[in-house]
Amino acid sequence: MTQPSIILSDVNARQSVFHRRAFLLGGGIAAGIAALGGRLGYLQLVENARYAKLSTSNQFNFRLVPPPRGLITDRNGAILATNRPNFRLLYARQKDQDPETVISTLAAYVPMDEARQQRILKDLGNAPRNTPVAIMEDITWEQFSAVSIRGTELPGVTADMGEVRVYPHGGAFAHVIGYVAKVNKEDITETGPNAESIMLHPGFRIGRQGLEKALDLELRGRPGAQKVEVDARGRQVRLAPGGDVPATPGKEVQLSLDMDLQLRGLELFGEESGAAVLMDCRSGDILAMVSAPSFDANRFVRGLSGAEYKALAEYDHKPLFNKALTATYPPGSTFKTLV
Incomplete structure (x- = not known):
């Protein structure tokens, strides 16, 4: 029975291919490690201040x-x-x-x-x-x-x-x-x-x-x-x-209103409905602007319930209506001089 013959040229060729592939693979691995090391060095050394700031912003x-x-x-x-x-x-x-x-x-x-x-x-x-x-x-x-x-x-x-x-x-x-x-x-x-x-x-x-x-x-x-x-x-x-x-x-x-005059005006109206505006004829300053009856603005800051707002809105004296600015009235006796 004949033994298989080993041809040295074939062995040398296979070894040459193996060595070449190993060299290429090793070179690729070395290049990857070098790139990874360079990137890590860049991030930790060059970009250190930037990422320290980002880290702080994540913490605080x-x-x-x-x-x-x-x-x-x-x-x-x-x-x-x-x-x-x-x-x-x-x-x-x-x-x-x-x-x-x-x-x-x-x-x-x-x-x-x-x-x-x-x-x-x-x-x-x-x-x-x-x-x-x-x-x-x-x-x-x-x-x-x-x-x-x-x-x-x-x-x-x-x-x-x-x-x-x-x-x-x-x-x-x-x-x-x-x-x-x-x-x-x-x-x-x-x-x-x-x-x-x-x-x-x-x-x-x-x-x-x-x-x-x-x-x-x-x-x-x-x-x-x-x-x-x-x-x-x-x-x-x-x-x-x-x-x-x-x-x-x-x-x-700072307003031109006078607190004492405003309070006195509201006191005079009591529960009645009406409006009063008092001006300084020399300067034109508005000293009092009363609309009665009024409402407590502090309740609106806290937030009114539906029932509370409904009670104010349906009251026949209309406390939510600014009678001094938005109401319409017929001219009074002072208009007679113009006539």
């Missing part, structure tokens, strides 16, 4: 802080509209969390009827995730404490202190000054001041009627920012020391 965030709204005073400096501290509850809807369960648990510590709970759930559904929604304003210190010490039972709920608009004289200047209220979807625009992100803050208010609306941009001020540490999901972990940007208060507005 800035939360907008509404500015104090500008004061409104009368001709003598008496305060007609100011701000006061306000204890409130905020809730930010988070991933893998049932808001209905959280709100139901919260109702055991602060009074909330079923209708209010459903309204809060509707607001949460319309708000972006991790954006806080105001659940309740003007809570008592006892309610504030009860929620604060039960943070583990109420994930996403925070009790904090902000500022709320207050009108010291109630309804005496309601038709002139107007009031502020929460921002709704119709108020937000794509450009201009109403496109700023502060409009989405639960503590921000804009003017709705009167001077609060006419001078809204001057009274707003400029928002500040609070530096906070956040986790990987963007949730606040703790406050970060330093780095806060203070808010700029709104402009103070």
Whole structure:
């Protein structure tokens, strides 16, 4: 039986092909390792400052802080509209969390009827995730404490202190000054001041009627920012020391009205319906502009229930109607001289 013959030339050819392929493969691996090492060196050495900054921005965030709204005073400096501290509850809807369960648990510590709970759930559904929604304003210190010490039972709920608009004289200047209220979807625009992100803050208010609306941009001020540490999901972990940007208060507005004359005019009308305007004939300053009966603007800041608003709107003396500016009256005796 014949043995297979080994041809040396074939062996040498196969070895040559193997060596060539091994050399090419090794060269490719070496080139890849060199490219990877070069890229790592570039990122860690050349781009170190940039990625350190990005890392810090992932760890820390800035939360907008509404500015104090500008004061409104009368001709003598008496305060007609100011701000006061306000204890409130905020809730930010988070991933893998049932808001209905959280709100139901919260109702055991602060009074909330079923209708209010459903309204809060509707607001949460319309708000972006991790954006806080105001659940309740003007809570008592006892309610504030009860929620604060039960943070583990109420994930996403925070009790904090902000500022709320207050009108010291109630309804005496309601038709002139107007009031502020929460921002709704119709108020937000794509450009201009109403496109700023502060409009989405639960503590921000804009003017709705009167001077609060006419001078809204001057009274707003400029928002500040609070530096906070956040986790990987963007949730606040703790406050970060330093780095806060203070808010700029709104402009103070002084009116020509006289507080004493305005209060006296409203007192004279009592429960009767009518209007009175008093002017300084030398300068043309309006000293009093009374529309009676009036309404308490502070109730509109907190938010009226449907029944409360209906009672005001259906009252036959029309307290929501500004009779000094929008009503039409026949000419009186002073018109006889013109005739």
